[in-house]
Amino acid sequence: MTDLLQQLVNGLTLGSLYALIAVGYTVVYGIVQLINFAHGEVFMIGAFGALATWTVLFNGTTSLWVLPFMILGAVAASVTVAILMERFAYRPLRHAPRLAPLITAIGVSVFLQEAVRLFYPGAKSKLPFPQIEVVTGPAVHIGDITVQRAAVFTVVSLAVCGALLWYFVNRTKLGRGMRAVSQDPDTARLMGINVNRIIVIAFAIGAVLAAVAGVAQGLQNSNIDFRIGFLAGLKAFTAAVLGGIGNLLGAVVGGLVLGVVEALATQFIPGQFGGSSWKDIWAFGLLIIVLVFRPQGLLGAQVVDRA
Amino acid sequence: MPQRSVVAVGASLLVASLALAGCGTRDDSGSDSTGSGASQNKVAKIGVIAPLSGNLSALGKGIQHSVELAVKQANESGAIPGWTLEVAAVDDEGKPDVGKNGATQLAGDDDVVGVVGNLNSSVTQQTQPVFATAKITQISPANTGPTLTMGAEPTTAPKRQYPSFFRTCTTDLVQGKFAAKFLKDEGITNVATIHDKKTYGQGLVAAFTKNFEEMGGKIVAAETISADDDNFNAAITKVKPSNPEVVYFGGEYPQGGPLSQQMKAAGLNVPLMGGDGIFDPTFIELATKSSEGDLATSVGAPVDSSEAGKKFLADYEAAGFAEPSAAYGGYSYDAANAIINALKVSLKDASDAKSARDATITEVGKVSFPGVTGQVEFDEFGDTKVKVITGYKVQDGKWATVKTETVS
């Protein structure tokens, strides 16, 4: 029982991270029907942005007050990269056949990884991530279950970001614009909505959440490297599809489900096919199964919520 | 009219450039590279094939520079009269296909007589046959997989795979055995193993497990992690209830460091022990303070413990290479010197480098000299005879030597 609860905690922590990244895929897909394959790299850039901010401005400080600055640095880096990406790589291809942006995305992804590896000092190997007081440190024990402080930070981040995003999409004018574009871009344009701007905002929103995820990842694992974006991006995309791509709540649910499945698969699948070396296979296998029986994803049916 | 003016401009520019090129000093070294003293010497090349770009480049560059150092010293001391040695470095990017092309390229160069490399076993598997066909000596400074020398059944029916392949580092079998004995001597009986499901990590854990169980120890849990992962909590949670006294980790420091840190953060407060893959300062950096008390084994006596080792490190420093010698510098230096020592015999009467290839393989098999990592000598499989392993422990944020022993 303890094992089950502990793995649930592990899974939810991991899942929250996936969910934060998955939102980026889903928001962009909801607006322009584009799989921004390079979104995983936006997440990676966020982590490096936070590290750079800390190294340059607060090197050696581990007090809690630097955390907001690190998050800001992460967000700044991610959003800049995401907007540049949209402007120079995707926008010119908006009416091209859909293969073109996908291949561009692969190109952007490779380019960003290599750029960080080559030009960020020391990034050729793993870099230690600063351990900030309060959000890291000795774990919290609830009964027999250990909860990492960074895990709490991740889950709380997801809750806060999710709530803010919900408010933004459903209660602001811009959010209404987004929903309008997602439902019918042409009509939205006729109604006076600046579609280009909405698209940029979609990319930026995804980037903000990915940046927060980047910081969370750094705090959780105490290190980052230039390759973290690939697998995380792939998993997050899986999560987005799992939940129903284009559906915000779906991305969150999909992320959490995926994280829990991975953790439980490690623990409870017996024999040779269990353990960590098979958990990714089960996770991707789940994706295929869901697509077969419920192609629209777990929550995919709520088209109205697609922004 | 315009035509003529163009010609005029062209002509005057031509004159001006002639005049410009006329004055100033010329670079003389390039124009007669085969001039004076050097021209009497014949050229033989020692190849380096290692990841010189990509995420393993730090290790690869260390290998390259160490070989360069050995070759430079050999040339300066005139180790092989009548011959000048050169280094031909080729990048394998840590990828099998690229490595194979690089090996073919080296094999096609008639001046190449010996090669130091590769770093990754999966690459070596593809370069071995290429060098074997071309009869070029290949000495790996880093491949620890037993099958590379001893074939499919290294423990039960060892059979040499390629006569041209040697290595200066020991195999997983030796290191795993030492680690098992080390823990047993400390009175530890319950150990959990975790490996990264790569050739090196899995081989190390297999060797450890076998020896540890033979000595009466108990493997209470066996888990794997993925080298692509960063979050190992699921695996840690699975290992934790078995209450191990030590976690034996097969893998490299990029995963080992974070694993140690996450293990202790999750409340599994026991030392992590690993092989030479985690014996690196970066391990401590990545594992932060929680690495205190973690253990590692590494092949040979510590490089800086012997006179030869200290001299190597000092020379390396003095040569001013851009990258540090890294984990495999000493082995690469020894590998290069093994080839050089063999060349002393094989090149003596050779008319050209290519014809000396076959003899070099035989001679490398016979070398015996004191190297940086111990006495350099190869057994009938091409493995080093040095079976000296050192155990290290993290103390005050540094690797400290615990003991050095010869594994029988």
Place this chain on the structure above:
Amino acid sequence: MSTEPTPAGSELDFRQDVSRTDIDHPGPGFASHLARLAPSATPLFVVGSGLVVLSCFLSWSYDRSILGNVGIYGNPGSLQLIALVLGLFGILLALMRGPLRRFLPWVDRAAAARALGVGSLVFAVVIILAITLESSGLINVDPGGWLLLVASGLMALGGTVMQPTETEDPLRAHYGSTTEILVFVVLLAVGLAVVAYALDVKDGGSFVALLTGLAAVGAALGRGGFFQYLAVASARHRTVLTLGAVAVAFLFPFTQGGSDANMSIATQVLIFATTALGLNIVVGLAGLLDLGYIAFLGAGSYVGATMSYSAFATIDWKPPFLVVMVIGGMVSATLGLIIGSPTLRVSGDYLAIVTLAFGEIFRLAMNNLDGENGPDLTNGPNGVPAIPELEFGSFNFGDSHEVLGITLTRFANYYFLLLLFAAFVILIFIRLNNSRIGRGWVAIREDERAAEAMGVNVFGLKLFAFASGAFLAGLVGTIKAHHDVSVSPDQFVFLESAFLLAAIVLGGMGTVAGVFVGATILKLLPEKLRFLSDYRLLMFGALLVLMMRLRPEGIVPSRRRQLEFHADDEKLAEVVGEQHIEQEEARA
């Protein structure tokens, strides 16, 4: 929040976009300056070309050890030959005004001259840079080098200010069959010579300079309309061209003089290209995006490896190689069916991701199936090394053979086998493309719903594309296993799938030649540009992005595809339509 959308916003953006497309036209002031030079454009260009030719007979570099010795007077060598070609081509272009005009009325002389001039200038700059960097400093550049720079500058200037003349449409040019076939033969021979020469260039600077020179010639030919003509002409003589290309490919090992260095790259290019061709059926013809295609190659490889006589092989049944090949193909195709049948019913984007996930599953599973974390099948991370050479009868692929006094090495043996196989795959590809099935694929690719409404069996055809692509990859994989000697999971990472896709995209989707061009570029350039070592992947990423922006249809596009990317090009549409009708008539 001041975020209300401005109604004029989108319109404004639109206007900006329009002005940006005009960016490469110089401003009015500058243009009028240049316009004054227009009458002297041709003389400028001729003089420039002549001086470039002259410079080839002068020394470029004081340092003779670099760039294959360009420091001799009166005897052009190595890269100077390229400059010679550039100069002579320039003079030829200049003559286009007079007598040659009658034969080649479709050559856009001004555009070609401009491309050639600018290309030559870039070539000269690369030469100067290479001399500067490889030797020590600018001082090593000899007069010939400077003359080259100045002369190519003149060419660039002359070409830029040249006034366009009326030209006929190259797409309608037509010469006698004999002439056209002769042109192809010459082109192919030149191509073989150039490839053999380029492969021999070992030093990075020379190779870049060579590429720049070739690119300059290529750009001039392209701008002049030659390739457009060539495309139409090649459609007329497809068989000749194909046979010629096969002959050239067959002759290639004989140019290597027993050296393995290039043959090893060549065999890898062939493996890569043949695999990519299989993927092209899936992506280029049927329009299904497969991001995990490397897994099918891997499945074939593993079948080949585990059924070989390697001491590490896990399957004791050792059938003859041809049987193994078929089994490899079947296993791959079965995997393709398993993955394809559920996902091909859903939209294309999902397929991309499912295949990507499948690729990862395959790699991880191969890594796990070692008896410890699964059944003992693949030896896990160690893979299956020491796979013996192929042997057909008494012919062992590992041995060298003497043919006509030229040594053909192990790699040459595999090269011929792979060539044979590639021809087989090309045949399948072309037959499929021109069949009912091929037309069905096109219909699906362009509009799935319309195709379905027209009675095309959408699901069946998609599944067939997917499975046949997988089958071909499986076949290649079995050969690859023996060629590579060892098979391990890290050969089948996602990046390899991306490379395969990139080969198709770079070369041109849906064409055979394109795939081979793309595969050659992607496998050869990294080998030749080793001096860039660390920056290669970065450039690969940038290249993909730029390619998608500037020429999304690839280097050798299929006309139909080109139309998809340039929907507003009416001329092109018309020609494609005509060609289609011609082909139909020819068939009938």
